[in-house]
Structure formats: structure tokens, C-alpha cells
Amino acid sequence: MPKISLVGAVHIEHGYFPVGELWEPGFERREHQTDLDARESVMAVPGQIVVISRIQEHVAPVVLAVIDSEDEAPGPTWTLVASVDYRPVYRGRMAVLDTMNGSSGPAAHGLEMFGQRADPGTPFVDLAPAQVYRAQVWSQGRADSRERFDNATRREEGAARDGFEVYLIAFVPSGTQAPPLPAAGEGRRDLLVSKHGKLPLNMR
Structure with a gap:
């Protein structure tokens, strides 16, 4: 049975958006640089999957899912x-992220996939840190989104910037790995700072 998130609305800028793994205290932050000139539709970097849109700036509904098989299509x-391999680098909590402003907010409407309906909300799914995944990026409207966007803009200055593309990122378990672990000795310090805003006097 697929595990499906709520449906978010991602604010796409510069023609791309990430689906990223949320950093956890105690883990070394993974740096990621994305080559946006690579002409790939979907790219994987440590801690993120980056989806390249056909439109430079707009708002798109996005939903996440964890499914059992690569042969499982979400619907007609x-x-x-495209599909890419993804290896969790923290604890596997994946979120849809605006290009520039953190986690996306809820979409205006729900979506249907895998015979289920997903309601609007903030999209998250939990991956197993000891698993490796094949991430499938599915879309609705992408094939002619740029043409429809350009036509709408020509007809009306300041035309609506949503409703042109919809995305589903489905994670399929494809193997195993040693689960990422927090750096030794850092976890307690980070947890105390996140909870209290600063370290106790005896740990400064």
C-alpha cells in the first residue's frame, strides 16, 4: 500500500525546486551543489533531489509517496x-522545499494517485535510513507547460502563475546501506542548543 503525503504548493524560482532531507541535530551537514546547466530533468545530490521545471517562476502542486515497486504507475x-537513485544522509525525513524559502505550504486542492486521494497540506514522507531508494519523478501538464505559460502571459500581463505543472516524487526501495549516524560527541551538544538556545554553563 503506497504511503502518500499531503499535497504542497511549491514556489519555483530560477526554474527548479528541491525535495530535501531535513537535517537532524548531531549529523554533519551535507553540502550540495547542483549543476543547473547539466540539462538533466532530475538530479540527485547529497540530501536532495532537484527537479528542473520547464517554467522559470511559478507555483506547482507537489506530492511525495513511498511505494513498493517501480512498475507501479500512479495513474493514466x-x-x-526521470528516475534517480537516492541514499538518505540523515534520518530520512523528506520535505518539498521552495527554491528559496524553506518548506512549501499547502496546495489549494487535493490530488489523486495510486487509487488514493491526497488532501492539501505540508508534504513529508519518512524514508528508512538503512534503505537505498529509486526516486521516480512523475508529472501532469509538463509536456506543454512552457507553451501554455507563454500563451497565457501574452494574452494577459501579470497572468496567473499556477496550474501549469503538477509533480509527484515516488520513492521505491531498491537496496540497503549502512544507516547514517550522528557524529560522535556532537549529538548532545546540538540537542541542548536546539532546545535551550545555548549550552549550559558547564559545557561552554
């Missing part, structure tokens, strides 16, 4: 964009 209206 969805088209597979």
Missing part, C-alpha cells in the same frame, strides 16, 4: 519524467 494522467 501521470507521465514519468
